Amino acid sequence: MSLGLMLVCAMCLDAALGEPDWLWSRVKHPAVMIGNLIGWLDRRLNQGTGRHLKGVGVLALLFCSAWGLGWALSLLGPVVEILLCAILLAQKSLVAHVRAVGDGLLTSLTEGRTQVAMIVSRDTRDMTEAQVARSAIESAAENLSDGVIAPVFWFLVAGLPGLLAYKAVNTADSMIGYRNEKYRDFGWASARFDDLLNLIPARLTCVMIVALSGQRSRWRAIVADARRHISPNAGWPEAAMARALNVALAGPRSYDGQLRDLAWVNGDAPREIGASEVFRACHMLWSVWGLALGLVSVWVVVKLIF
Template sequence: MSTAFLLVCALCLDAALGEPDWLWSRVRHPAVIMGTVIGWLDKRLNHGAHRRLKGIAVVAVLVVGALILGRALALLGPVVEIILCAILLAQKSLVSHVREVGEGLRASLPEGRAKVAMIVSRDTGEMTESQVARSAIESAAENLSDGVIAPAFWFLVAGLPGLLIYKAINTADSMIGYRTETYRAFGWAAARLDDLLNLIPARLTCVMILALSGQWARWSDIVADARRHISPNAGWPEAAMARALNVALAGPRSYDGQLRDLAWVNGDAPHEIGAPEVFRACDMLWQVWGLALGLVSVSVGLSFIF
């Protein structure tokens, strides 16, 4: 079976089942296992001198370990590959979490704040309705790229080893890839490699959103916004999503009680938004998923013809 066919099956399986609580309440999710390993390495190595070198060593261990494990698991057959790929995709769970924010906002502002606090790291206690909606939409755009398109891309490029390497590095970046005193040196390698692995998927996600929304005329504005973003990759899908929904995203927000005056994305668009825009973002998530499924399916069909 071709890798593209396996990916089609995995995309459909993830969309159908998502993250069933009955399963992950009984066994540990692979991403949780990765996080445990990274946490152990962080505790053991992130101190003393040569922290950057130690961080590079951690990344090397993760890459080699994921490569070996991926090749070994692939030997178990296509069914195992499909199941593992589906588990490491996040389409249905992403849509579910973002939609819960919209439903929470529709019920009350405190409920919306409580729901968005589950998917973002910024301070949520004093958020306005618009800030809650923006946070949910930004999370939707960024996680569409690194939780769906990027894993699918690396599985298509390098099979199960490629997918496991990507998820291991992406998990490491989320845990130690911060520009803080504790992690600036130790997490440097994880953050930089994660940036590299997301370089193509982030821009691919942007193009897919543009293809579906017909906002090609705004390309130069999207590029400008993406380059002003604090992330070298997240700004691309966010800028495209902002144009697709005709909303302003990003802007000032608070982390750990400290206000950060970040640049607006699509700043001339409406700032006052709410649950309807969150639901429209969920619709766009499924549209991009459908486009990705269609493109991979076409490649499967062409492989049979040629």
Template sequence: MSTTFLLICAMSLDAALGEPDWLWSRVRHPAVMIGNVIGWLDKRLNHGAQRRLKGLAVVLVLVIGSLTLGRVLSLLGPVIEIIICAILLAQKSLVAHVRDVGDGLRTSLTEGRTKVAMIVSRDTRDMTEAQVARSAIESAAENLSDGVIAPAFWFLIAGVPGLLVYKAINTADSMIGYRTEKYRDFGWAAARLDDFLNLIPARLTCVMIVALSGQWARWSEMVADARRHVSPNAGWPEAAMARALNVALAGPRSYDGQIRDLAWVNGNAPREIGAPEVFRACDMLWTVWGLALGLLSVWVGVSFII
């Protein structure tokens, strides 16, 4: 049974079931277990001298451990591989979280702030409606790449071992890959490897959004926006999503009470947006998912004929 067919089954299973509360309220999610391991290593090693070397050791432990565990799990058969892949994809849950922000904004600005605080790390208490909407759409674009396309890509390339390596490093980057005094050295290796692992998926996500929205004529603008972005990868899907929806994204925002004057993405487009644009972003998430599933299905069909 081909890896491509397994991925199609996993994507379909994730789209149908998502992350059921009845299961994960009783059993720890694999991503939570990975986070627990990283947190334990952080507490034990992130102090004293040679923090960059210690951080590199953490990355090596995560990679070797993920490859080994992934290889063992792969031996259990295709059904287990499909289930593991479905669990570590995040399409349905991503759409649900983003849609919750739109529903919250329809209720009140306070409710919108509460919902968006669940998916972004920036300060949300004083956000305007437009800032809430932009934050949700930016999260949708970035997590479409990080939570759906990238894990699917690495599963396709290297099966369950590749998928587990990606999820471990991506989780490590989200926990220790910050440019703060505490993590600048210790999280350096995790952040750089995460940048590498997302290099192709982020640009692939961008291309799919552009293909679906027909914005090829503005490709040079998207490249320019992506290169100005604080992240080497997140700017690509954000730039494409901004033009697909005809909205401005990014711009100044607050972290820990400090305003960061970040560059606008598609800055000449409307900035005063709200719930309707958030719902349109959700539609685009499903459209990209459908395109990915369709391309994989065509590949399986062609391979079968050949």
């Protein structure tokens, strides 16, 4: 079975089942196991001298181990590959988490803050309704790239080994890739390599959002906002999503009690937004997923013909 056909099956399986609680309450999710390993390495190695070199070693260990494990598991056949690929995709769970923020805002601001705190790392206690909604939409755009399009891309490029290696690096970036005193040296290699692996997927995500929303005439402005973003990759899907929904994203926010005056994305658009815009973002998530599924399906057919 071709990688493309296996990917189509995995995408549909993920969209149908998502993350079944009955399964992950009994066994550990692969991402959790990767996270546990990274946490152990962090506690053991992120101390003393030579942290930069230790961080490079951690990245090499994670990447090579994940690649080797993916290669070994791929020998078990297409059913195993499809199941693991579906597990490592995050479409349905992403939409569910983002929609929960919108539902929370319809209940109360407090509930909205509670739900958005589950998907962002910034301070949420004093967020306004608009800040909660913007945070949810930004997370939706970034994780659409990191959690859906990038895994799809790397599975097509390198099969299960490529997908597992990508997930290991991406998890490392989310845990140790911070630009603070603790992780500036130890997490540098993981953060930069994650930037490299997401370079193409982030821009593909942006292009798909632009194509679906009819915002091609605003491409120059999208590129300009993406380049001003603090992240070399997250700005691309965020800038496209902001135009697709006609909302302003990013801007000042607080981390660990410290206010960071970050640039606005699509800053001239409405900033006072709420649950309805969050739900529109969820619709866009499914639209991009549908386009990705269609493109992969066309690729499968073309490969079969030629």
